[in-house]
Amino acid sequence: MSLTITVPEPLAERLQSRAEAERVPVEELASRLLESGIQRALEPAQWNLA
Numbered sequence: 001m002s003l004t005i006t007v008p009e010p011l012a013e014r015l016q017s018r019a020e021a022e023r024v025p026v027e028e029l030a031s032r033l034l035e036s037g038i039q040r041a042l043e044p045a046q047w048n049l050a
Contacts, residue, residue: 005030
C-alpha cells in the first residue's frame with residue numbers, strides 16, 4: 001500500500017538525516033518508525049475512532 005504523509009520541513013530534514021546515517025531510504029525509516037509507534041501498547045481510549 002502506498003501512503004503519502006506531509007510533515008513539517010524540520011521533521012522531514014531530521015528523517016532524511018537519520019535515514020542517510022542508517023544508509024536506508026527515508027521511506028523505509030518512516031515505515032519502521034510508524035510500525036514501532038503502532039506496536040506500543042496504547043489504551044483504547046487513546047485512539048480517536050470518530
